[in-house]
Amino acid sequence: MTRTDVIIVGAGPAGLMLAAELRLAGVRPLVLERKPQRRDIPKAGGLGGQILELLRYRGLLERFEAACTGPVPPPRFPFGGVHLDFTQLADPPLHALPLPQQQLEQLLDDRAGELAAEIRRGHEVTGISQDDTAVTVDVLGPDGPYQVVARYVVGCDGARSRVRDWAAIPFPGITYPEVNRLAQVTLPDEVTVDGNGDLDVPGFGTISAGFTRTDHGLFGIGSSPGSRAVSLYTIEDESTEYDDDVPMTMPELQDSIHRVLGAWLPVAEATRLSRFTFKACQAERYRDGRILLAGDAAHLFPATGVALNAGLLDAVNLAWKLAADLHGRAPAGLLDTYHGERHLAGARTMLHTRAQVALRRGHDPAAEALRAVFTELLTDEQPLRRMGALVAGTDLRYPMPGTEPHPLAGTFAPDLTLHTDQGVTSVAELSHAARPVLLDLAGRPELRELAREWHDRVDVRTAKTDERPADVLLIRPDAHIAWAAAVGE
Ligand SMILES: Cc1cc2nc3c(=O)[nH]c(=O)nc-3n(C[C@H](O)[C@H](O)[C@H](O)COP(=O)(O)OP(=O)(O)OC[C@H]3O[C@@H](n4cnc5c(N)ncnc54)[C@H](O)[C@@H]3O)c2cc1C
CATH class of the missing domain: 3.30.70.2450 (Alpha-Beta Plaits)
Structure with a gap:
């Protein structure tokens, strides 16, 4: 019987992104996809939100932009039958690429392939059982049934996820x-x-x-x-x-x-x-023992334009935690923070997409009044920026342990320009390899020393930056700040 570390069920966007991110983290996943070929039925017409910044941090954004079918559209975003209109803002809080899902999947497939992830197409997962040490997966391939044993299985198998059913994870919600x-x-x-x-x-x-x-x-x-x-x-x-x-x-x-x-x-x-x-459903748990969920298998939102952002960021959040666990380096509870952080992110997306349902569906004078008030509010810059950040997911702050975490802890690391002995670089460039980075911005050897015992897994960098936001930043592979030392602390 074949043994592997992680099986990913489904080679849609979430599964392919997860495969690539796991490879960056030194794990060899096996992707099992029931369809023999990539899908050609159109789904998403574009990709937007925080994931674009993450792709830039991985050094991939130019490639994604080059594959776009048309010019980048004016920064207008449909929101429940009204528009978030960012055309007057020089630096809109929400960006989107007109990148149809077929092209997106091709790019993600290429990336997973370049990183030597194994993808088996035409291999349908037909059953899963788990115990304390492993998950056994039944597969029906072109040459008949077989089994694979893995330490973890991730269900990236879409809206009608069978992995979710096999793990008995409830998926409450409604179809509008x-x-x-x-x-x-x-x-x-x-x-x-x-x-x-x-x-x-x-x-x-x-x-x-x-x-x-x-x-x-x-x-x-x-x-x-x-x-x-x-x-x-x-x-x-x-x-x-x-x-x-x-x-x-x-x-x-x-x-x-x-x-x-x-x-x-x-x-x-x-x-x-x-x-x-339009469905509004969210898995009650993103993890059951050795089985995890990501992408549409974990959440369905009642509005377009946001699901890929959520699903791809699930994958980015999960990959390095799974890798740390598999390499025996995960602190207690790390893998459970996947549910804690990404369920929270999903709930934020659910919040504004449900609000879009209320804006969109009403046909009476009260609904007209709601739309009019909402549209009026959005003519002011501050609420417009706030809505943009909510839709993009850039306002998200993951809860971090400790009594009074630094205000930056849990947020996406800002792309600081960094002056080092080797020349000028940036936080985005340091994030290409998806490795944790301890960034000393104030020449504080005693804080760099804290990372000595993790020298094999954390890159320690010293740099100067204009208007440093903290003396030291510990940046996770998903570009979120795990910990920060305040200026002069
Ligand atoms: C018309 C339409 C428009 C959309 N527009 C947008 C948009 O503008 N922006 C946006 O962000 N999102 C949009 N979406 C949503 C977006 O398409 C989904 O969120 C996205 O496809 C989810 O990716 P995923 O990888 O989680 O799941 P999927 O893309 O559904 O992939 C799941 C994969 O798992 C495979 N699979 C399932 N069961 C098994 C099994 N038992 N064994 C092996 N493989 C299995 C499937 O064959 C499939 O390839 C749109 C969706 C539709 C339908």
């Missing part, structure tokens, strides 16, 4: 009776795209840019000046439970637009057609 249809299309010449993004449709008239709300649902247009390629979307009340693996068709989109707007919108060509049902 709404369906969101999304499309990227090219409009034919007969439809005029005005300079402000409005559409003039023959036989119907003008459809305003942004959102149009009717008695039958919500219609949205995202366009760039001068381009006939636009994003369209509808949201309608509908109780059908669609399978994400069943593609949406052009007639389905056009029927939906007709129901919502009462207009037939001519479309020349569609480059992307997809459908999304």
Whole structure:
């Protein structure tokens, strides 16, 4: 029987990211994916939030940007049928890349491959059992059934996770009776795209840019000046439970637009057609013994644009903790902080996506008033920035042990420019290798000395920076600050 350290069930974005991060941490995972080939049904159209900063810290962002299908869109983000409009801000708090999920999975697959992670496609996990020392996984591969024994199994097997069921982890929540249809299309010449993004449709008239709300649902247009390629979307009340693996068709989109707007919108060509049902579910526990959950297996949010950020960051948070445990270097309780930190992150995302449901769904004057008040508040910079940070997940601070942790402890490390004896570097550059770093910014040998007993696993660096936020920072592999010594402490 084959033995391995970690089995990852599912080669979607969360599983592939986890595989790469585990390889960086010196662990050899085995990824088992039931589908023989990568998926070609469109899902996410983009990637945004804190994960982009993490990818930059890994030295990967340029590669991801280069793979984008279009120009980086104006910093406007749909939020429950209104827009968070960052176009007036020079430094928006939320960034997004128009990177369709197929391209994202290709990039993550390439990265996992470069790091020599083993991915077996066409190998379906059909059962799991665990005891105190190991997990036994039943697999159905192209040559028949076999078993693998691992020290840990991570269920990255998506919304209908069977790993979650086998571990008997409850997944409470609700499905909203709404369906969101999304499309990227090219409009034919007969439809005029005005300079402000409005559409003039023959036989119907003008459809305003942004959102149009009717008695039958919500219609949205995202366009760039001068381009006939636009994003369209509808949201309608509908109780059908669609399978994400069943593609949406052009007639389905056009029927939906007709129901919502009462207009037939001519479309020349569609480059992307997809459908999304709104669920709000979160696993009660992200860990049961030797079985862990990440990505959609752990959470489903009732809004688009946030799930990948959450799922990929789960993987980044989990990988180095699993590796520390497997290398026998984890302090007691470290692996349980995965649930503590990422369940909290998921709950924050649930909070604002549920608020989006309330903003989006109401059709009465009270709901109109809520949207009007919310929109008015967002014309002020401070609340707009705060909402941007909430959606991006950049306002998250993981709880850290100790009575009075430094205010930076638990936050994402700022990208300080660092002047060292070897030249200029940065926190982002130091994070490429995903190793913990003790960063002495004040020339304090007695604090560097604290890391002496971990010299084989913590890189100790001395540097100077302008306006140092602390004398010493201990930065974890996921770029969060584990501990900081206050200036002059
Ligand atoms: C139409 C649509 C639009 C979306 N838009 C956005 C967006 O704009 N932004 C965003 O962030 N998110 C978006 N999402 C959500 C995003 O697609 C998911 O969050 C993401 O795919 C989750 O990744 P994952 O790796 O957790 O799971 P998945 O991508 O679902 O991958 C799970 C993998 O596990 C495999 N698997 C399952 N069971 C087994 C088994 N027993 N054995 C072996 N393998 C198994 C599956 O075949 C699959 O490959 C959208 C989703 C849809 C449907």
